[in-house]
Amino acid sequence: xxxxxxxxxxxxxxxxxxxxxxxxxxxxxxxxxxxxxxxxxxxxxxxxxxxxxxxxxxxxxxxxxxxxxxxxxxxxxxxxxxxxxxxxxxxxxxxxxxxxxxxxxxxxxxxxxxxxxxxxxxxxxxxxxxxxxxxxxxxxxxxxxxxxxxxxxxxxxxxxxxxxxxxxxxxxxxxxxxxxxxxxxxxxxxxxxxxxxxxxxxxxxxxxxxxxxxxxxxxxxxxxxxxxxxxxxxxxxxxxxxxxxxxxxxxxxxxxxxxxxxxxxxxxxxxxxxxxxxxxxxxxxxxxxxxxxxxxxxxxxxxxxxxxxxxxxxxxxxxxxxxxxxxxxxxxxxxxxxxxxxxxxxxxxxxxxxxxxxxxxxxxxxxxxxxxxxxxxxxxxxxxxxxxxxxxxxxxxxxxxxxxxxxxxxxxxxxxxxxxxxxxxxxxxxxxxxxxxxxxxxxxxxxxxxxxxxxxxxxxxxxxxxxxxxxxxxxxxxxxxxxxxxxxxxxxxxxxxxxxxxxxxxxxxxxxxxxxxxxxxxxxxxxxxxxxxxxxxxxxxxxxx
Amino acid sequence: xxxxxxxxxxxxxxxxxxxxxxxxxxxxxxxxxxxxxxxxxxxxxxxxxxxxxxxxxxxxxxxxxxxxxxxxxxxxxxxxxxxxxxxxxxxxxxxxxxxxxxxxxxxxxxxxxxxxxxxxxxxxxxxxxxxxxxxxxxxxxxxxxxxxxxxxxxxxxxxxxxxxxxxxxxxxxxxxxxxxxxxxxxxxxxxxxxxxxxxxxxxxxxxxxxxxxxxxxxxxxxxxxxxxxxxxxxxxxxxxxxxxxxxxxxxxxxxxxxxxxxxxxxxxxxxxxxxxxxxxxxxxxxxxxxxxxxxxxxxxxxxxxxxxxxxxxxxxxxxxxxxx
Numbered sequence: 001x002x003x004x005x006x007x008x009x010x011x012x013x014x015x016x017x018x019x020x021x022x023x024x025x026x027x028x029x030x031x032x033x034x035x036x037x038x039x040x041x042x043x044x045x046x047x048x049x050x051x052x053x054x055x056x057x058x059x060x061x062x063x064x065x066x067x068x069x070x071x072x073x074x075x076x077x078x079x080x081x082x083x084x085x086x087x088x089x090x091x092x093x094x095x096x097x098x099x100x101x102x103x104x105x106x107x108x109x110x111x112x113x114x115x116x117x118x119x120x121x122x123x124x125x126x127x128x129x130x131x132x133x134x135x136x137x138x139x140x141x142x143x144x145x146x147x148x149x150x151x152x153x154x155x156x157x158x159x160x161x162x163x164x165x166x167x168x169x170x171x172x173x174x175x176x177x178x179x180x181x182x183x184x185x186x187x188x189x190x191x192x193x194x195x196x197x198x199x200x201x202x203x204x205x206x207x208x209x210x211x212x213x214x215x216x217x218x219x220x221x222x223x224x225x226x227x228x229x230x231x232x233x234x235x236x237x238x239x240x241x242x243x244x245x246x247x248x249x250x251x252x253x254x255x256x257x258x259x260x261x262x263x264x265x266x267x268x269x270x271x272x273x274x275x276x277x278x279x280x281x282x283x284x285x286x287x288x289x290x291x292x293x294x295x296x297x298x299x300x301x302x303x304x305x306x307x308x309x310x311x312x313x314x315x316x317x318x319x320x321x322x323x324x325x326x327x328x329x330x331x332x333x334x335x336x337x338x339x340x341x342x343x344x345x346x347x348x349x350x351x352x353x354x355x356x357x358x359x360x361x362x363x364x365x366x367x368x369x370x371x372x373x374x375x376x377x378x379x380x381x382x383x384x385x386x387x388x389x390x391x392x393x394x395x396x397x398x399x400x401x402x403x404x405x406x407x408x409x410x411x412x413x414x415x416x417x418x419x420x421x422x423x424x425x426x427x428x429x430x431x432x433x434x435x436x437x438x439x440x441x442x443x444x445x446x447x448x449x450x451x452x453x454x455x456x457x458x459x460x461x462x463x464x465x466x467x468x469x470x471x472x473x474x475x476x477x478x479x480x481x482x483x484x485x486x487x488x489x490x491x492x493x494x495x496x497x498x499x500x501x502x503x504x505x506x507x508x509x510x511x512x513x514x515x516x517x518x519x520x521x522x523x524x525x526x527x528x529x530x531x532x533x534x535x536x537x538x539x540x541x542x543x544x545x
Numbered sequence: 546x547x548x549x550x551x552x553x554x555x556x557x558x559x560x561x562x563x564x565x566x567x568x569x570x571x572x573x574x575x576x577x578x579x580x581x582x583x584x585x586x587x588x589x590x591x592x593x594x595x596x597x598x599x600x601x602x603x604x605x606x607x608x609x610x611x612x613x614x615x616x617x618x619x620x621x622x623x624x625x626x627x628x629x630x631x632x633x634x635x636x637x638x639x640x641x642x643x644x645x646x647x648x649x650x651x652x653x654x655x656x657x658x659x660x661x662x663x664x665x666x667x668x669x670x671x672x673x674x675x676x677x678x679x680x681x682x683x684x685x686x687x688x689x690x691x692x693x694x695x696x697x698x699x700x701x702x703x704x705x706x707x708x709x710x711x712x713x714x715x716x717x718x719x720x721x722x723x724x725x726x727x728x729x730x731x732x733x734x735x736x737x738x739x740x741x742x743x744x745x746x747x748x749x750x751x752x753x754x755x756x757x758x759x760x761x762x763x764x765x766x767x768x769x770x771x772x773x774x775x776x777x778x779x780x781x782x783x784x785x786x787x788x789x790x791x792x793x794x795x796x797x798x799x800x801x802x803x804x805x806x807x808x809x810x811x812x813x814x815x816x817x818x819x820x821x822x823x824x825x826x827x828x829x830x831x832x833x834x835x836x837x838x839x840x841x842x843x844x845x846x847x848x849x850x851x852x853x854x855x856x857x858x859x860x861x862x863x864x865x866x867x868x869x
Contacts, residue, residue: 042718048819050630057630058583130597133632135582138589185632206641207819208714231714233817237697238713245705245712411577411832414585433588440588450595452588537718 029270029509033531037214040227040537041511041528044239044248048207048232052193053184054172055127058135065210065230068525070172070195073101073120073154076434078517078524080331082167086115086196096161096473101169103152107219109175110200117154121146122176124156126184133185139168161471163478164435198223198526207232224529225511227537243271246536249508255319255384258504271506276516277330278503281323282385282429283495284376284392288456290424292372299493301351303341305399306392310343312499315387319504323497325486326430326438330518332475333436335483338490348399357400365400373402374424379413385427388498392427418454427498434519436482439466442489457494510534553856557849564845565619565838569612572829572837578604579628579832602628615838624842625835629828635839638824645715646808646820653740654801657747662794664748665755666787669763680752688749696742696815703738711735713817739816743809754797759790799855803847806840 049062054070057063073087084090087101107115126132127140142165145157158165175194179187193201198220199212212228231248233239240257242248244267253262258273284306286293293299308322327334357365357372365372376389386407393403408417417423430441440446443466446453462485469481489495505521507514510530514521530536581598584590599605603614618625624635631638664684668677704712711717715735723731762768763786771781808822821840828836 051632056582056632058587059630062630131601133582133598133601135584135587135590135594137594138591141591190631190633205716207823208716208817229718231817232819233713234814234823235713235817238700238815238817241697241700241705241712245708247712247714247718409575409577409830411580411830412575415578416576437588448592450584450592452586 029534031531031534032512033534035224035513035527035529036532036535037222037224037529038226038532038538039510039530039535040229041225041250042229042231042248044233044242044251045230046232046234046236046239049210049230051190052201052204052210053174053187053190055123055132055134055136055174056185056190061230061232065212066172066193066195067197067522068199068212068228069193069197069201070174071197072170072172073103074166074170076167076170076519076523078515078519080434080518082170085170086173087169090166092166092473097159098155098157099166099169100149101154101156103154104219105152107196108217109177109196110194110215111175111178113175113177115173115196116151117148118151119173119176120154121148122180123171123174126174126179127171136171139164161473163470163472164437165473167435199228202227218526220526223526224513225525243506246270246508249511251506253504253506255315255317255501255504258319258506259317262506270509272509272511272514274505274507274514274516274521275319275502276518276520277321277328278501279328279432279434279520280429281326281328281432281500282388282427282498283323284498285426285428285455285495287421287424288458288494289421290374291370292367292374293424295355296492297351297355299496300341301348301355301399302396302401303493303496304344304351305348305395305401306341306496306498307343307395308341308498310395311388311391314391315384316499316501320499320501323500325489325497326432326441327436327486328432328500331432331434331436333479333482335486338487340490341493341496345399352399359400363400364402371402372400373404375404375406377413377417377423377426378405378407379410379428380407381410384501385429389427419449421454421456432500436478437470438482438485439470442466442485455494457492459488459492462488510536550857553853557853560849561842561845565616565842566612568838568841568845569615569834570608572832572834572841573608575832577832579834581628581630583630615835619838619842624839627828627836628833629831629836635835638836639821639839639843642808642819642821642824643806645818646813646822647805649736649740649743649812649818649820650805650808652736653744653747654798654805656740656744657751658794658798660744661748661751662755662791665752666759666782668752668756669759670782672760684749684752687745690745692742692746693811693815695745696738696812699738699742700815710737713815715818739812739818743812751794751797754794755790758793759786762786762790765789795858796855799851799858802851802854803844806843806847 043064045061045064047059047061049065050057050059051062052066052069054063054066057066071086073085074082074090075085077083084104086104086107088104089102091100092098093100101120103115103117103120109115124140124143124146127134127137128143142158142160142162143156144159147155149155156165172195175189178189178194191204196219198215198218200215202213203211209232210230214223214226216222231242233242233248236254239248239251240261243251253273258275262271262273284302286299288294312318312320312322321329324338324340325335329336352365355367357367359365360371376392378385378389386405389403389405393405396403418426441452442457442462443453444458444463447456465481465485469478469485472478503520511528512531513524513528515524517523579602581602582590582594584595584598596605603611606614615625627633627635627638661684664680668680671677700712703710711734715732717723717731717735720728720731768781768786771785806821808820808825810822810826812818813820813823824836825840827833828840
């Protein structure tokens, strides 16, 4: 009996504790308040960062965290113009072959050591070292000579003028004094990084969360928000529940969540939703070696037969814009004045007739006795693209083209089909680089195994323009070439460019000072703040290092 | 007995070798190759860099050579370094995730046994009554319901509506600032849903085994004898029937030893628990061969040990099977 009594009281106490541990925040968040130091932002990520030396990581979570810890020499501002970061200014030589960077003075690593040109030199050297397993060596391998002129001046020289040269120095600068002479792949910095950035690494609980704290001595001023936490929550459903439950403050929203599931007053009271065009486009790519797809008329016909509006409205619930080429509309490189393919079934049919196709008694188009049927190949795990394929399948069957859909696991998809050119058409997406260099995807020399012109696109004029655009540092000249390339791509339709999706993000309302721009949201994260009366987490005063 | 044990242990060596060989061959069967630096579909990676990396990680060597290199490290108990971008030693990736997985699996196993066995006994005793049918339906419903769906519903109910339990993870945000008692309470609250739901799925198996084996035993003549000599039902059941009926259940216990380190991808993903299931799934999808081999080898060892344990337990329980 006594045991039962004890058990009962334990349960009662436990329930009381549970009930007390959470108090609802009744503060209204509509008051913009004044900027104040304090509070914590908790973000959610589906994947765990792999490591926090950006040179060795290509995954998005790693760069999201590391972006707050490190700086490059230059960076993009909110309108995607290149501005100085660790470099105060730079000079480009008359022959366009070399850049001299003048570094900011007085910048300190998080351990108090000064940042100098020797760190830049080390970063360059370790990047091009063949023993460093990195995806970022490509641009730096074009450097002919790198030189430390003095502690705050650094000079690089290229063999040929190289358009992405300047922005290639936006990579994270690494601390020479902690890394030189050691194997970077086993460095403790992989798990406890040290940089010059606005946030200082605090803690990484494997599989659970990464915590950063504000750097009080940051050269652009101390960030307002005291702590940054990234929680790892692999399931999107769980992530959404955590957001509603205030377990996280910020997360990306799928179209359905953005349009339907967050449209109720209680959510709007607590959260702001932001949207901006994602750096990404989705396309239907054709294998140009295929006897039917070789023919420009056929590709154009398919582009006319696909209703992009329907895809955006039906699948993305309006959360996207039609793509017309390989850029998004708010970039300087984007040319909106190109041939468009609005849904036009009649036009599609007449183009196919012109190309020599005739409709048989079964309603299927054929040419020289061969019926027009093909398979769209997709990789597993992306429902939006699979549903796109289904809509395309229906639209094309209306004009007499039989489409099959095949979904394959990613590694096999790449190795067995893309690399071996063993496909007819694919639906894939490219991330849009902020620097508009299209060389690797469209130049005819990039058709080798594992190279990215896997649709075998060959166009003499595009080849010349790509090279020209790549080797000029004059933005106007570069823009002219890139504009012309977009016109040709729109005419040729080697891909049917489908859409550029919107990125939707929900952020708790107590965070102020957030302005979406072409560069996204987090370009001025250090200026976000929570007014004192709306603070949720009382963090301890930041201790200076 | 000692000699028998020694023989069995020695026999495990060639078996282990076979397991590694088959595992190694199997994981190389699906097409694809590990993408060590994130080079796949990445315009910034040149062909030259790609080749260098393949050579750096011995991926350009023929498979038998790769197996030999792996084996050479393995006999020194070195599982190598992961091909994932964290490049950490496989052994620390595994040991970091083992405790939480073993805790959850053990607790849910205990829960399954302490709930499942009484259900089985009750159902055997009250065969074909309404209660038997209700309980049977309950355990089968628990077995059949999609657990990810149930998990989301319960998270919504207990987490968002009642705000009684945390939704995901294993520790609260302010965990490091809590007292020991609060820490225990915090962990317990986080574990209630994952353990409860994963136990629900296991109830059906154990309670059915228990019921059938008890029914079998109850039909034996010595039970009739026990009743005949006037023993009360409780004693007959506990002292004579249950003990014998438990034997097959104990066997299942032995066989579930390797499952302790397996974890579950679905649970761990939904509840954001950094366990073995997630690690194994991620390794397979990214063709992280050293990590896959590490986990498979550990699973292999545990299976062999579990079998040995079961054999020894048989011997202890039943003199007729005793060897050596």
